[in-house]
Amino acid sequence: MAPLLVALVALVGYPLIKLGYDSLTLGDGIGNYVTAVSGTAAQRSFLVTIGSSALVTAIAVIVGFWLSWYLVTTTKAWLRNLLWVSILVPFWLGTIVKNYAFVLLFARNGVINGLLVALGLEPVGLLYTPTAVVFGITYSLIPFATLAMYAVVSTINPSLVIAARGMGASRFGAMRQIALPLATPGFVASGSLVFALSIGFYITPVLLGGAQSPFVASVISANVLQYFNYPVACAQSVLLLLMAFVVIGAAYALVGRDRLVKALA
């Protein structure tokens, strides 16, 4: 266990502590945080990041439930295989390849605009918009959302829904009254996970949101790599971390560690 412990302390624990320490001691000290959230651009970046991540979370979790429910209930082997492939493809596609695929779709002369023009419509500007970023992040996180959801949904006995229908519930009613309440821990675990991951995305905001994209990740990277304003980047990073901790911590309190770890595995 020792090597892992050393690695975790040196490469996870220490960096995060140092990040917090640097954010308070370098530059303007506590003023770094003031800088981090003052100015319309900075404020906008936080609002856009949180808003987009919330949207990503909502979509990914719903899709995750949809896919897990079919995975658990379908009796058709081909459908189950297809579902697994669909979930695992975005997981292992490679960060860069995924995002590049969306660049191809959204570009001015890309696939979607090509189709629109072929249909006699006007091309639209999709690339370098927050919408494109939301699509990209959602695509990357659907596997996480689904696997976390599946860990819970797979413990629901599908015959409960059949039983409810046998007692006279409609298909929709049975889902809403039986399956969804039982899947609540899944929504909590998977939602918190997706949100925490989403706010930290870097590649997608840069490639699909453009160089000037109003996402915190882009602002942070610019502060570190272009303006060499490391202290403010630290403060902004700490804010992101705190958001993630709060969300994950709330989920921890609600569903417990084992469910969260299981959601990850």
Added chain:
Amino acid sequence: MSHDDGTEYVLDIQGVSKRYGATTALDDVSLRIIPGEFLTLLGPSGSGKTTLLRLIIGFDTPTSGRILLNGDDISLLPPGERGIGMVFQNYALFPHMTVAQNIAYGLRLRKWPRRRRDERVDEMLQLMRLGDYGGRAITALSGGQQQRVALARALAYDPKILIMDEPLGALDRELRLQMEEEIRRIHRDLGTTFIYVTHDQQEALALSDRIAIMRGGDIVGVGSPEELFYRPRSAFVARFFANSNVLPAEVLSTDGASARVTVGGSEVDCAVHGSLESAQRALAVRRRILARKKVTPSLRVEGEVAETLLFGDEREVVVRTEQFGRVTALMEARTTTDIAVGQRIELFAPAGELVLVEDDRGES
């Protein structure tokens, strides 16, 4: 087997206790095992039988007390140096080795020369009626075959004692009966001392020369299956081992071998086996001795039939009585076809079959 130091026991467990933190898993247990015998540790889960087994094989060391093997203290020896073989609950066969490699594993560690090793493996395959299965993969075997390989592997280096930990639990009923016979045969053929651990009293009855019944970290009864079944000393043994009815009783007079007691208001004579230490007494009434035919002297049980369950040749009749509460009887099924739930019934247990026991039911 005789020994210079005068012991005639292959295994001598002397006042062994095992504590894990605040909990006592084994409380001052003593047990002596005679060479060549088939001894069963029988008890419900949590009774300490697994702990005792772990101490004997060497996966754990006792907190106090000691364990002698042929007169030598082995309490602190690592398992491999004790010369005790073990068959695990789920066999614990090595899935990446063939049948022959599994059987030869212990021989290889003991540095047997190759030729002798191969001969021994063949011999074990013959003994276990595994013929030419030597080259097979473990995963290609049925449960019964895996069981035989596990036995062969544990016996290959001729251990002084073979321990079996609930070895038949994973098998279905028919195969279990078949394996019980097989284990008896192997025990007879080899003459090795067997220690068998189980929670199933049917298995214990069928297999053992002697049975040690465990409860709450202690051995509460040791004896042959007949002794424990027909002449129990305690209420726990009577109930756990023979499913007997246990009725609280009060002793009026005793002469050592028999006693006169009152039970549920009536007086009756009964047998006593050995000395009875605790003040609390009870009368053990085996289910099978209750019958409708009137005999004297006897204990009379009267009440309303609450339930009947057909077991095949026998039928269990549960009687709700005012005197004793629930009493169950086991009767020849063909003589009971007229018994219906709800009717009044009168049963008699011959006094000679009644056994006075310690009432240890209150303890846990």
Added chain:
Amino acid sequence: MTATTRRTRLFDRLTRVAGAVVLVLILGFLLLPPLFVGVLSFANQEHFGFPPQEWGFRQYIEIGDSPAWGRAVLYSIGLAVPVAVLSVLIVVPAVLAIERSKLPGRRGIQAAGMSSLIIPIVAYAVAMYGVYAEVGLLGSYLGLVLANTILAIPFVLVTAGAALSQIPPDLELAAMTFGASRFRAWWQITLPLLLPAIFAGSLLAFVTSFDEAVFINFLGGAGQVTLPKAIFDSVRIGVDPVITAISTIFMVATSALMYLVARLRRR
């Protein structure tokens, strides 16, 4: 049949059809993007456009003509191999302790081992940047190996942990009754059984490192161009169609590796 049950039935059928339609849309969303990349890699065009006018292998030939891509691939492999080895060496003893011992806090360490998976990556990258600047690992090969290893650890942890929990501890105990020491029992019995999972875990670690694109931007130096970094820099500037071909090769290679991982884990 009453009017209400008829209405319920109609509603049920509608629910069912709606569910299936949404499912098809989801599956399309998940599967079509990589499919487009694969198909468009066979478009013969200098500048990207849709629909392409001509099909062929031009993009693949282009890769061969530019040595920079080959160099990037080699650099990525040069990182991923030590990451795979290192993460296995770190994780396997830990997994043994977690699954086999009763050490206090072992489940906590397991959870902590997964943490690099859920820390917002950009914040983590800044934190690592601070540490590397302090100890002089910025732009170093060793720094990238260590950083990628910490990202790869969760995958090895999960794969090896799941496999080990499937191997009964009784096997080692059995070996010990035959005279094996604890270490020998582990070496001869558990390790061989764990090997497929360890190999699968190391492949996952390899892929994780090979694919890493965030740390390289923060921690990597000018000469350190991995394949993801090369693609990232290119896509930032514009849509170079040659990347469709590179991405396609990338997808095929990772799919093959993942297939191998799945096979190994099933054993």
